Amino acid sequence: MTLAGKTAVVTGAARGIGRAYVERLAADGAHVVAVDVDDPTGGLAGLAGGGAKLGLVCDVSRSDQVATVVATVLGRFGRVDILVNNAGIFPVADLEAVTIDLWRRVQAVNVEPILRFAQAFSPGMRAAGWGRIVNTGSASTLLHGRDLAYLTSKAGVHGLTRALANELGDSGITVNAIAPSVVATEGFLGRAREKGPTADEVLTRISAMQTIRRLSVPADLGNVLGFLVSDAADFITGQIIHVDGGLTRTGA
Ligand SMILES: NC(=O)c1ccc[n+]([C@@H]2O[C@H](COP(=O)([O-])OP(=O)(O)OC[C@H]3O[C@@H](n4cnc5c(N)ncnc54)[C@H](O)[C@@H]3O)[C@@H](O)[C@H]2O)c1
Numbered sequence: 001m002t003l004a005g006k007t008a009v010v011t012g013a014a015r016g017i018g019r020a021y022v023e024r025l026a027a028d029g030a031h032v033v034a035v036d037v038d039d040p041t042g043g044l045a046g047l048a049g050g051g052a053k054l055g056l057v058c059d060v061s062r063s064d065q066v067a068t069v070v071a072t073v074l075g076r077f078g079r080v081d082i083l084v085n086n087a088g089i090f091p092v093a094d095l096e097a098v099t100i101d102l103w104r105r106v107q108a109v110n111v112e113p114i115l116r117f118a119q120a121f122s123p124g125m126r127a128a129g130w131g132r133i134v135n136t137g138s139a140s141t142l143l144h145g146r147d148l149a150y151l152t153s154k155a156g157v158h159g160l161t162r163a164l165a166n167e168l169g170d171s172g173i174t175v176n177a178i179a180p181s182v183v184a185t186e187g188f189l190g191r192a193r194e195k196g197p198t199a200d201e202v203l204t205r206i207s208a209m210q211t212i213r214r215l216s217v218p219a220d221l222g223n224v225l226g227f228l229v230s231d232a233a234d235f236i237t238g239q240i241i242h243v244d245g246g247l248t249r250t251g252a
Pocket residue numbers: 011012013014015016017018035036037038058059060061086087088089090109136137138139179180181182183184185186187188
């Protein structure tokens with residue numbers, strides 16, 4: 001229960017990787033606020049851990065809805081100690097297919113909320129002299145894919161991670177990103193179906209490029225999150241931690 005008494009907000013927390021983050025933070029004793037455009041309350045009450053568990057519906061691309069979440073969370077808990085920006089969409093669109101509206105939508109969901117939530121919650125972290133911000137990036141920025149909007153957004157997540165780390169390092173706040181490879185979540189499977197080949201083909205092809213050839217599961221990311229938000233990681237900031245079975249190793 002290393003996080004007892006701490007409050008964590010996780011976006012994109014109704015399912016997939018975000019749900020694994022919620023489970024890990026709750027198990028480690030934090031009060032956890034699960035935020036998602038789909039109702040994230042299902043199953044929350046039954047999670048392990050003695051902290052509070054709250055689900056809030058919010059489209060993180062909407063500044064009014066983000067403001068409501070911020071007011072609700074600060075009203076109930078006073079401050080946020082751990083912010084996990086994980087909500088993301090990954091529509092398939094190459095250079096010919098992408099529209100500026102789609103491109104903007106992906107940045108609005110995947111990148112902009114990180115700034116909004118960091119602006120809202122970092123003053124409380126500064127005042128406490130302790131904070132953790134962890135963003136979900138992607139190993140795909142280094143390797144593969146022709147999804148311009150998505151790759152741009154995840155490169156933006158990585159850049160924003162480093163920029164926030166620059167600003168907040170002197171305040172006891174670390175800012176890092178976890179960059180997964182492929183994880184067979186609902187979001188990923190939907191994307192694979194859009195691309196044409198079966199999801200199984202994509203998963204087999206990607207895992208064959210790793211040195212650890214099993215498929216990644218959400219708990220792989222949850223374990224790394226658990227470390228990054230702990231005091232054991234208090235000298236790690238501005239890093240993009242690839243949790244990818246060796247997919248992006250150099251010299252491959
Ligand atoms: N699954 C993978 O292979 C993979 C690889 C690299 C990075 N990622 C990243 O991991 C994160 C989680 O992905 P996942 O695989 O769990 O996907 P997922 O689609 O299963 O889950 C994403 C969650 O985000 C929520 N969400 C989407 N738009 C939202 C919005 N506007 N406001 C609030 N919530 C919103 C969804 O409702 C969903 O619950 C994303 O940022 C994704 O880009 C995933």
